[in-house]
Amino acid sequence: MSRWRFVIPLGLAAACALAVPLIGQGGAGPLPAPGVPGPGNPAQSILDADRAFAAKAREAGVGAAFQAYAAEEVTLLNRAQPRVDRAALAGLFPAGLELEWAPEDAAISSDGTLGYSWGKARSRLRKPDGAVVERPPVRYVTVWRRQKDGQWRFILDGGTTDPEWEAGQEKAQ
Numbered sequence: 001m002s003r004w005r006f007v008i009p010l011g012l013a014a015a016c017a018l019a020v021p022l023i024g025q026g027g028a029g030p031l032p033a034p035g036v037p038g039p040g041n042p043a044q045s046i047l048d049a050d051r052a053f054a055a056k057a058r059e060a061g062v063g064a065a066f067q068a069y070a071a072e073e074v075t076l077l078n079r080a081q082p083r084v085d086r087a088a089l090a091g092l093f094p095a096g097l098e099l100e101w102a103p104e105d106a107a108i109s110s111d112g113t114l115g116y117s118w119g120k121a122r123s124r125l126r127k128p129d130g131a132v133v134e135r136p137p138v139r140y141v142t143v144w145r146r147q148k149d150g151q152w153r154f155i156l157d158g159g160t161t162d163p164e165w166e167a168g169q170e171k172a173q
Contacts, residue, residue, distance in 0.1 A: 043106035043115055046144055049152040050103040050117040053142075062099045063090035069154055071145055077158025096126035101140060115144045115152070120162060137162040 041047070049069070057065035067089040074089070075082045084092065093099075101121035108115035118141045125133045140159035144152045 043108045043117075046106040046108055046115040046117050046152060047103050049144060050101075050106065050119070050142060053154070054101050054103075057099050057101075061093075062097050063093040066090070066093070066157075069152075071147075071153040071155045074154060075156045075158075077156070094125060096128070097123060098126065099123045113146045115146075117142050117144065121159060137165045139163070 053065055053069040056068055060068075067086055070086040070089055072086050074084055074086065076084055076092075079092075099121060100123070101119055103117040103119040105119070106115060106117040118139065121138045121140050123135045123138070125135070127133065138159040139162050140157065142154045143156035145155045147153055
């Protein structure tokens with residue numbers, strides 16, 4: 001059993017708590033399709049922030065991206081000590097780590113100050129000897145808080161092994 005099976009309920013609980021006051025429940029018409037860009041999607045700014053975060057990870061490295069998009073203190077659910085200061089983020093990730101992700105959907109609170117995004121991610125570690133270690137695919141959730149300057153910064157991030165991948169592994173055994 002994956003250790004993430006115990007961690008993901010925390011992330012999902014946070015996402016569910018945010019989902020209660022979502023925009024679009026007040027009769028303003030149907031919600032847009034998940035992840036659909038455009039002015040009709042109130043969570044577009046969160047999708048944009050998550051995509052920019054992923055692009056930064058590809059261009060500048062995982063640690064630099066996490067540091068650039070983090071609030072002052074964040075919670076990373078995949079760590080023994082989940083609370084981390086932004087200044088420490090750059091040093092948390094090993095050299096050679098490549099992390100790629102794409103949000104599939106996002107939601108935003110009715111007051112526009114909190115939101116979340118979720119999607120799928122893949123990572124690999126390129127070791128100094130040239131070996132590449134592929135890690136199982138992940139479904140992630142990131143909780144975002146809008147800052148006073150209007151920018152989104154993440155306050156919580158976590159994931160679990162993608163259930164579709166796990167199901168395939170169980171069938172292969």
